[in-house]
């Protein structure tokens with residue numbers, strides 16, 4: 531008998547959150563899900579649409595504890611899918627969750643296993659990602675985090691990743707293109723998480739980081755897969771020196787600098803999972819999609 535029956539998704543209007551809502555909808559187990567969305571600054575159309583579909587939608591003020599406690603009352607598991615600009619809101623969310631009797635908090639990580647120890651540029655993000663976990667431990671609320679590798683469907687359209695132009699049979703590859711990266715689609719992430727929450731005991735979930743990977747592929751392998759999937763002329767591969775990324779990471783501004791340092795880690799194989807510590811085995815029937823499926 532599963533321990534968790536009632537779920538809430540915070541930040542559900544975002545890309546990851548929406549995949550969770552669809553996974554709950556598709557699940558044969560008839561999950562009970564509540565959506566938390568911001569009262570101000572949120573996506574009103576999203577709230578309206580999901581209400582129309584019969585979903586329980588709470589428009590909340592993250593600064594108002596009573597509001598959050600009311601919305602989370604009776605919830606067993608709070609899944610946070612808030613985006614980085616809202617990471618700080620997870621601390622009050624965690625405190626309210628404990629007051630409301632929530633049994634498990636799922637932190638918004640959903641990324642590669644890289645930490646500031648591997649990549650100093652991640653220090654500020656790491657701090658924001660870890661603060662809710664510290665808050666959860668302080669109030670005695672069990673937490674769990676899923677480190678998923680990169681989402682191919684999010685990364686590939688970004689020009690910096692070099693694969694956005696594949697349909698014009700052109701790819702930009704930094705370095706030699708042979709280093710592999712861990713990839714998992716968001717739909718597979720949501721399916722995996724729902725499985726864990728249903729089948730793994732709370733003691734085995736508590737304060738744990740699950741490392742999951744749908745596929746392990748290098749840039750060169752992805753180009754070959756594309757050529758095989760869409761036969762035609764060869765894809766023109768333009769190889770760029772890693773020094774270009776290093777320069778952007780060091781001298782670029784804001785998002786460009788951050789993405790460049792992340793990209794540098796990915797194309798040199800630093801962002802991939804240790805294959806020996808993967809938790810895919812916790813869901814033997816998972817069979818996640820490969821990168822080829824989203825090309």
Ligand SMILES: NC(=O)c1ccc[n+]([C@@H]2O[C@H](COP(=O)([O-])OP(=O)(O)OC[C@H]3O[C@@H](n4cnc5c(N)ncnc54)[C@H](OP(=O)(O)O)[C@@H]3O)[C@@H](O)[C@H]2O)c1
Nearest residue numbers: 541543544545546567568572612613615616638641680681
């Ligand atoms: N592995 C990867 O390749 C990858 C790629 C992208 C993201 N991620 C991770 O996935 C998680 C979610 O990312 P995402 O791209 O889905 O996020 P997103 O779309 O930018 O935002 C998700 C939701 O967060 C809520 N939110 C709360 N406070 C906010 C604020 N101050 N500003 C903006 N949004 C706020 C919003 O929901 P409401 O308006 O409904 O409240 C928003 O729709 C993050 O942990 C991120 O690091 C991983």
